[in-house]
Every structure is written in C-alpha cells, then in structure tokens.
Amino acid sequence: MPYGVSGFYNSAEEKPPEMDISKYKEFCYSLARSLDGELLGFSDSLYPANFCKADFKLPSSAVSLVMNKHYPILAFAAAVDAVKIEFIDFSTGNAVVPDGFTVLRPATLETQVPENLEYLPPNHLNQGELEQIKYWKPETIGQIIFNFWD
Numbered sequence: 001m002p003y004g005v006s007g008f009y010n011s012a013e014e015k016p017p018e019m020d021i022s023k024y025k026e027f028c029y030s031l032a033r034s035l036d037g038e039l040l041g042f043s044d045s046l047y048p049a050n051f052c053k054a055d056f057k058l059p060s061s062a063v064s065l066v067m068n069k070h071y072p073i074l075a076f077a078a079a080v081d082a083v084k085i086e087f088i089d090f091s092t093g094n095a096v097v098p099d100g101f102t103v104l105r106p107a108t109l110e111t112q113v114p115e116n117l118e119y120l121p122p123n124h125l126n127q128g129e130l131e132q133i134k135y136w137k138p139e140t141i142g143q144i145i146f147n148f149w150d
Contacts, residue, residue: 001123004070006144007050010128016070021052024067027098028054031065034096044069048150053080063090066146072101073145075109085146109142 004016021044032039037058044052051066064077066085074097076090087106094103114120117130121141125133129144138144 001121001125001141001144002071003124003126004129005068005073006125006129006132006147006149007070008128008132008149009126010131013126013128016126019052019067019069019072021067021069023100024052024054024072027101028056028065030098031093031096032056035059035092049146049148051146063088063093065093067101068145074101074103075105075142075146076103083148085142087142104142104145106142109140109145111141113138113140113144 003014007016009016025042028039028042035056035058037056040055040057042052042054046053050069052069054065056063056065064080065074066077066080067074075085076088076093077085078088079086087109089105097103111121113133117133132149133144136147136149138147
C-alpha cells in the first residue's frame with residue numbers, strides 16, 4: 001500500500017499526493033459510452049470518504065466505480081453506502097480501464113487486516129495512517145484504501 005493511501009498523515013509527515021480527478025471523470029464518461037450505459041452521478045466530495053464515486057446504469061445491472069483520492073486505484077462495487085462498500089468483480093469494466101489506473105479485485109480488497117500491523121502486505125504507510133488503522137480497526141485492506149474515517 002502506498003504512502004498516504006488512507007488520506008492520513010501526521011503534521012510532521014509529508015502530505016499524501018492528491019489525484020487530479022479530471023482523468024477519472026473522463027474515464028467514467030468513456031466507460032458509460034463503451035458499455036452502452038449511463039453515468040447517473042459522480043461525487044468527489046463524500047466527506048469523510050477518501051475516495052470519489054461514480055454510479056452507472058448499465059443494460060445488465062447498476063454498478064459503481066470508486067477511486068482513491070490519493071492514487072489512481074479503482075474498484076467496482078455493487079453498492080456504496082455510508083459505512084460499507086460491496087466490491088465486485090466486473091471483468092467487462094476491467095477490460096476498458098486505461099493505462100495509468102489500477103483496478104483492485106475483491107479478493108485483494110477483502111484480505112483481512114492482521115492484528116499485528118507489521119504483517120500488513122508490503123506497504124509504505126506513514127505513522128499517521130498506522131495510528132488511524134489502530135483507532136478505526138478496519139477488517140479488510142479495502143477498508144483502508146477506501147475509507148470513511150474522519
């Protein structure tokens with residue numbers, strides 16, 4: 001996990017990068033067109049979430065696409081509410097993701113967070129993030145990358 005992916009850092013630490021969401025928006029419009037669907041809505045201000053969300057109506061289903069606000073990390077979801085994201089595999093959407101974005105699949109996002117944070121998958125999390133993880137006690141990696149912490 002890259003430095004600052006959760007959006008947190010201590011004042012003595014370097015601020016995490018911020019994504020330019022214009023490319024994400026462009027991709028969302030392109031995704032809707034390529035899948036014969038409709039972009040229903042887009043939000044980049046889901047306080048206190050650290051991610052943007054786009055909702056689509058597609059011929060076969062409704063789907064959401066979330067992007068971390070600090071890195072071009074995406075995930076498809078069947079539902080996104082105020083406390084939980086239901087991640088899904090969406091191979092049709094994965095097939096049209098442009099270079100520069102990374103789609104994480106549910107198997108990765110649903111990986112359990114170990115009690116001993118030293119055993120987290122290879123990461124570069126900062127001290128502020130580790131403190132927030134200890135406080136919020138996320139159960140999965142997806143809850144760190146796409147969180148609702150304030």
